[in-house]
Amino acid sequence: MSKEEIRLQLQNVLEIESVPYWNHLDQVYSEPAIFIGDEYAAKDIDTLRQLGITHVLNAAYVPSRTHYHSYGIVNTDHDWYAVRNFNCEFLGVESLDYPQFDLSRFFEDAADFIDSACCSKGKVLVHCYVGMSRSATLVIAYLMIKKHMLAIDALAHIREKRAVYPNSGFVDQIIDLELRLRSLSS
Numbered sequence: 787m788s789k790e791e792i793r794l795q796l797q798n799v800l801e802i803e804s805v806p807y808w809n810h811l812d813q814v815y816s817e818p819a820i821f822i823g824d825e826y827a828a829k830d831i832d833t834l835r836q837l838g839i840t841h842v843l844n845a846a847y848v849p850s851r852t853h854y855h856s857y858g859i860v861n862t863d864h865d866w867y868a869v870r871n872f873n874c875e876f877l878g879v880e881s882l883d884y885p886q887f888d889l890s891r892f893f894e895d896a897a898d899f900i901d902s903a904c905c906s907k908g909k910v911l912v913h914c915y916v917g918m919s920r921s922a923t924l925v926i927a928y929l930m931i932k933k934h935m936l937a938i939d940a941l942a943h944i945r946e947k948r949a950v951y952p953n954s955g956f957v958d959q960i961i962d963l964e965l966r967l968r969s970l971s972s
Contacts, residue, residue, distance in 0.1 A: 792937060795937075796938060797957075799938060804945045804946075804950070805947065811827035811917065812948040814943070818900065818903045820900060820909075821839070821909070821910065821912070822913065822921045822925055822948050823911055823913040824913060827911065828842065828860055837909060839874060840906065841877075841899065841902070841908050841910035841911070843879065843896060843912040843913070844876070844877070845879045845889075845912060845913065846858055846914040847881075848861075848880055849878065858914070864876040877895070877899045879892045879896060885955025887955065889923055890963065893924070894931065896924040896927065897931040900912065901928070912924055912925050918949065919953050923956040923960065926940040926944065927963055929943065929944075930963055931963075937961065
């Protein structure tokens with residue numbers, strides 16, 4: 787299948803009406819338990835405890851406090867959770883929600899982190915600022931890399947549970963990942 791054929795398939799899935807409601811977080815996969823959420827969900831310690839979240843992947847992370855005024859950044863890290871007595875494994879992915887941003891360089895690390903939750907029977911929250919683009923893209927990449935799903939199947943599976951819309955550049959990066967994974971398996 788060509789890059790353009792995969793792009794058309796993904797665009798068709800993105801045009802189909804998704805879930806008709808909006809939550810701060812939604813469980814989008816069960817083994818491991820993967821939730822996609824927004825900034826509010828990432829900072830709602832009571833809900834994270836209730837759900838038994840053991841791993842948090844912040845896809846809107848920036849390590850320098852001087853950048854917190856930037857749009858689309860979520861100021862949580864391991865210390866932020868520790869101060870609030872919430873013990874979790876944490877991974878920060880320093881990314882921006884721009885089509886030109888190379889999120890693919892984090893695909894393997896994010897997939898390994900999510901998989902570590904699976905190996906420890908944990909539950910993972912993958913979040914960004916709104917919970918639609920960066921976080922969804924990283925979960926799609928996880929499903930492709932670790933669960934051997936095609937991009938269209940991963941996207942369709944997530945959209946059954948949450949309205950996600952990876953930006954056009956991230957869609958291209960998912961397509962490239964699919965082509966690379968296909969070449970490795972043949």
